[in-house]
Amino acid sequence: MGQDFVMLSLTPLLIGIAAAVACALPGNFLLLRRQALIGDAISHVVLPGIVAGFLVTGMVATGPMMLGAAAAALVAVILIETIRRLGRIEPGAAMGVVFTAMFAGGVLLLEQSAASGVHLDVQHALYGNLESLIWLDGYGWGALTDPAALAGLPPELGRMGAVLAFTALFVALLWRPFVMATFDEGFARAMGIPTAILGLALVAVAAVSAVAAFDAVGSIIVIAMFICPPASARLMTDRLGRQVAWSVVFATLSAVLGYVLAGYGPLWLGYDNAVSAAGMIATVSGVILGAAALWGPQRQSVSGAGATPQLSSPVE
Amino acid sequence: MLWDALTLQLGYNATLVTLGAMMLGVGAGATGTYLYLGKRALVSDAISHATLPGVVLGFMLMVALGGEGRFLPGLMLGAALSAGLGLLAVTWLTTHTRLHEDAAIGAVLSVFFGFGVVLLTVVQVMDAGRQAGLETFLLGATAGMLRDEALTIALGGAAVLALVRLLHRPMILVAFDPEYAVGQGMRLARVDLAMMGLALAITVTGLKVVGLVLIVALLIIPPVAARFWSERAGNVVVIAGIIGGLAGYLGAAVSATAPDLPTGPLIVLAAFALFVLSLLVAPGRGVLAASVRHMRFQRRVHLRQGLLALGAGQPVYEPLTLRLMRRAGLARADGVATEAGRAMAARARLDERRWQILRSDPAFEAAAARYDGLTPLEEVLTGDQIAALDRGLGPEGAV
Numbered sequence: 001m002g003q004d005f006v007m008l009s010l011t012p013l014l015i016g017i018a019a020a021v022a023c024a025l026p027g028n029f030l031l032l033r034r035q036a037l038i039g040d041a042i043s044h045v046v047l048p049g050i051v052a053g054f055l056v057t058g059m060v061a062t063g064p065m066m067l068g069a070a071a072a073a074l075v076a077v078i079l080i081e082t083i084r085r086l087g088r089i090e091p092g093a094a095m096g097v098v099f100t101a102m103f104a105g106g107v108l109l110l111e112q113s114a115a116s117g118v119h120l121d122v123q124h125a126l127y128g129n130l131e132s133l134i135w136l137d138g139y140g141w142g143a144l145t146d147p148a149a150l151a152g153l154p155p156e157l158g159r160m161g162a163v164l165a166f167t168a169l170f171v172a173l174l175w176r177p178f179v180m181a182t183f184d185e186g187f188a189r190a191m192g193i194p195t196a197i198l199g200l201a202l203v204a205v206a207a208v209s210a211v212a213a214f215d216a217v218g219s220i221i222v223i224a225m226f227i228c229p230p231a232s233a234r235l236m237t238d239r240l241g242r243q244v245a246w247s248v249v250f251a252t253l254s255a256v257l258g259y260v261l262a263g264y265g266p267l268w269l270g271y272d273n274a275v276s277a278a279g280m281i282a283t284v285s286g287v288i289l290g291a292a293a294l295w296g297p298q299r300q301s302v303s304g305a306g307a308t309p310q311l312s313s314p315v316e
Numbered sequence: 317m318l319w320d321a322l323t324l325q326l327g328y329n330a331t332l333v334t335l336g337a338m339m340l341g342v343g344a345g346a347t348g349t350y351l352y353l354g355k356r357a358l359v360s361d362a363i364s365h366a367t368l369p370g371v372v373l374g375f376m377l378m379v380a381l382g383g384e385g386r387f388l389p390g391l392m393l394g395a396a397l398s399a400g401l402g403l404l405a406v407t408w409l410t411t412h413t414r415l416h417e418d419a420a421i422g423a424v425l426s427v428f429f430g431f432g433v434v435l436l437t438v439v440q441v442m443d444a445g446r447q448a449g450l451e452t453f454l455l456g457a458t459a460g461m462l463r464d465e466a467l468t469i470a471l472g473g474a475a476v477l478a479l480v481r482l483l484h485r486p487m488i489l490v491a492f493d494p495e496y497a498v499g500q501g502m503r504l505a506r507v508d509l510a511m512m513g514l515a516l517a518i519t520v521t522g523l524k525v526v527g528l529v530l531i532v533a534l535l536i537i538p539p540v541a542a543r544f545w546s547e548r549a550g551n552v553v554v555i556a557g558i559i560g561g562l563a564g565y566l567g568a569a570v571s572a573t574a575p576d577l578p579t580g581p582l583i584v585l586a587a588f589a590l591f592v593l594s595l596l597v598a599p600g601r602g603v604l605a606a607s608v609r610h611m612r613f614q615r616r617v618h619l620r621q622g623l624l625a626l627g628a629g630q631p632v633y634e635p636l637t638l639r640l641m642r643r644a645g646l647a648r649a650d651g652v653a654t655e656a657g658r659a660m661a662a663r664a665r666l667d668e669r670r671w672q673i674l675r676s677d678p679a680f681e682a683a684a685a686r687y688d689g690l691t692p693l694e695e696v697l698t699g700d701q702i703a704a705l706d707r708g709l710g711p712e713g714a715v
Contacts, residue, residue: 036419037358040426044529086603087595092418093357093540097591100533104584107455107530111578126454126529127433220433224426231419262434273441275434282430289423299413 006138011157012130013259016221016281018160019213020251022167023225026206028244029171031230032182037092038203039226041099042210043219045076047106050214055113062155066211073207076102128218130259130277133157156216163212170205171244174198179240218278225251228285235296254285321569330572332466333458333525337568337583338561339473340522344531345538345560346480347514349553352539354491358421359406359512360535364519364528365425366402367395368432371453371523372439386449388465388524392472395520395528402428403512456527456580458568465524472521476514480553487511488549525568526580533584534560541591544598559594563587615640616690620664622646626653627665667693673708680705 023039030036049072053065076098084094137143137152144150171178180188181195188195206226213222233246258281263274293299324331351357374394379385402424409420439450480487489497490507498504515535522531542556567583599605622637623646631651632638641647646657653661670693675684683696693702 031419034416034418036416036422037361040361040422083595087540087544087601089540089543090355092355093352093536096357096361096532096536097540097588100530100536100584101588101591104530104533104581104588107578107581108585111576111581220426220430223422224430227419227422227426231415231423234415234419235413266438271438271441274437276437279430279433279437282426283434286423286427286430289427293409293413293415296413 003138003140006140006143007136008134009259009263010138011135011154012133012277013256015133015154015157015160015216016130016255016259016277017252018157018164019209019217019221020225020229020255020281020285021248022160022164022209023206023213023222024229024247024251025167025171025244026202026209027226027230028233028240028247029178029182029202030206030226031234032240033199033202035203036227036231037095038206039210040223041076041080041095042073042207043214043222044099044103045106046072046211046214048072048102048109049075049106051106051109051113055109062159062215066215069211069214070207072102073211077203126218127220127276127278128214128216130217130221130281131263131274133216159212160216163209167205167209170201174201178202220278220282224282224285225254228282228289229254232285232289232292232296235292235299238298250285250288254281254288258282258284318570318573321572322566324569326572329461329463329466330569332463332470333461333579334565334568334572336466336469336473337458337525337564337579339470339477339564340518340525341473341534341538341560341562341564341583341587342557343473343476343480343560344518344522344534345542345556345558345563346553347476347518348535348560349539349542349549349556350487350491350511351515351535352543353488353549353552354511356417357536357539358418358532359403360515360519361532362402362406362421362425362428363399363512363516364523364531365432366405366428367399367520367523367528368429368453369435370394370396370398370401371528372432372435372450373398375450376435376439388462388468391453392468392520392523395523396516398428399516399519403516452527453523454527454529455578456523456525456530458525458571458579461524469521469525472517476518476521477557479510479514479517483507483510483514484550484553488553492549525564526583530580530584533587534563537584537587537591538563541587541594544594544601547600559587559590563590619644619646620690623657623661623664624668626657627661627668669709670702670705673705677708 027036027039030038046069049068049070050065051068052072053068056068057064079098079102080091080094083089083097084091087094089097133154133156135143135149135153137149139149177188177193177198180191181193181198185195188198210222210226213225229247229250230243232250233243236246237243259277261284262277262280265280266273266275320326321330321334324334348357348360351360371391371394374391375385377394378387378390383390405424406417406420409415409423410417415423436450486497486502486507487510489500489502490504490511494504497507518535519528519531522534526534538556538560539552541559542552545555546552563583563586566586568579570586571577571579571582594602596603597605618634618637619640622632622634622641625632626641626647632641632647633651638647638649638651641657642649645654646660647653671687674680674693674697675687677684686696693705697705
């Protein structure tokens with residue numbers, strides 16, 4: 001059991017948790033700033049970038065594909081902004097126009113490249129392949145201290161861990177300005193905080209998390225983790241610090257429960273094949289959100305209108 | 317080949333698919349307009365992703381009952397039921413919790429989609445032979461589409477269109493001004509339900525052709541593009557229908573020319589191309605029209621200022637002004653006024669002095685508000701009024 005677990009489940013589980021938390025952290029601020037759908041948009045627009053990175057280098061290598069994804073995210077932000085300004089279109093619709101068009105372009109590129117003999121499929125992009133990120137050298141718990149075995153860890157684990165650390169550091173370092181800019185932008189500006197740059201930085205960090213997680217686990221987890229854990233957490237508390245803590249708990253819980261249910265749930269029910277872990281993680285996060293919406297102590301806003309964010313103390 | 321496709325010469329099946337896609341585009345464009353004008357365009361994103369569990373469950377149920385799992389109307393029914401559930405979840409989350417609509421949309425679309433993927437993997441194992449093809453609902457596929465399926469899609473589009481025609485007035489009222497609509501005795505919740513119900517119907521209809529990831533594009537892009545062409549809501553609905561239909565027709569036709577050209581993405585890209593075209597060349601709100609307007613305005617300002625300078629006996633140095641005045645035959649290359657230029661300059665100067673008097677006279681307050689340094693006074697006042705004004709016009713320099 002121990003050996004099987006370390007070899008087959010430990011790394012996917014850790015990668016799943018890292019991806020979930022890395023997305024949930026910026027998700028908290030996106031949620032409060034009413035930009036929750038940016039995660040959705042990013043995970044769609046990176047597809048053409050990834051395919052282009054693949055087409056340019058001609059191989060399934062992570063470096064160029066992630067560069068392509070980052071470039072695509074940048075192009076999307078510029079396009080959305082341009083269309084919004086030039087056409088005087090509301091941001092939601094501008095986003096809808098850009099992300100669908102770019103995703104369509106990505107699918108078209110993908111089909112074209114598939115036709116030329118090399119393959120990279122849309123399903124993989126949509127729901128990733130968490131289950132395949134196994135640690136072949138992980139012969140047992142002892143392997144955790146064995147440098148030779150550690151060298152065989154899937155590279156996604158290191159990458160996702162680094163992105164998680166980066167995201168956490170970013171949120172921790174810029175906590176106060178972020179809180180101020182999120183709740184009272186006018187006040188933050190008066191205090192000399194560059195709110196526009198801060199907003200862009202948040203989107204950029206979200207994009208980094210999304211691209212890294214997208215590469216490791218597919219876009220469903222990205223979209224679900226940007227929104228569901230922070231939204232559930234928002235229904236639990238009025239204080240931002242606690243909300244972020246709750247969201248980390250919920251994200252971890254979704255990843256663990258989802259992975260276990262996908263891997264072992266069908267066995268318990270008498271089937272002998274696992275189901276999609278990415279899909280199951282998203283489903284569990286939805287169940288958690290449902291529970292929070294039904295029983296969360298702060299599920300309704302104090303004012304009853306559900307409009308303005310409430311904070312019991314100005315800044316924690 | 318492309319020409320054959322565009323003129324529907326590629327055989328019976330391709331023709332049916334193209335016409336079906338066109339009908340779908342018309343229905344989607346018209347329906348999407350109400351969502352867009354009501355600023356709720358992205359709700360359709362939640363609806364479309366929420367169809368996946370229903371499609372797969374419908375398939376499983378039909379197989380379990382011993383039927384053909386890929387029977388399109390059955391799958392569409394399943395899709396409609398689960399999308400309806402998703403829509404209810406969005407509404408419930410926004411009304412019963414403090415979450416905003418965008419968070420509710422994102423949560424519903426990701427969770428339903430994730431659950432659908434779980435079911436999809438169940439199906440893949442359960443029944444390896446017959447499941448092939450369910451994935452096509454993600455991105456749409458028209459290759460090998462049956463005659464009945466194409467007909468179902470065309471009929472669905474037409475039915476939605478008929479309902480849109482019927483419900484136009486209440487939906488447009490609610491989209492623009494919900495409070496006024498309530499004042500008119502409308503049930504907001506019902507109209508909203510109808511609006512979303514139509515979006516749901518068109519989504520389900522389009523699943524097979526465009527796929528659930530991209531169908532939302534057909535509901536968003538045509539209305540946004542159409543908005544450039546008209547300021548009247550009724551016209552926007554019609555134009556969005558035309559743009560959507562054109563996108564469906566072009567996309568399906570181009571896709572029929574080669575096997576590796578997927579229909580859904582091509583339809584979306586065709587819609588996007590039409591959007592870019594509208595953004596650039598539409599009169600009124602288009603970018604080109606706006607820049608032409610801006611240039612004209614700039615020229616008028618420069619010409620006027622140049623004339624005023626000439627009238628005051630000062631030479632014109634500013635290059636653009638000088639060029640404009642030379643082209644109009646009002647000044648020579650060295651900035652000295654021609655005969656015509658002097659006459660025009662005198663008129664401009666008189667006009668400016670009249671305006672000055674008018675603006676200092678409280679009796680003309682309403683007219684003075686129209687002063688912008690460009691409009692000739694003759695366009696604002698009658699001849700009699702100007703004559704009255706001129707009585708206050710002392711000798712030059714006395715003001």
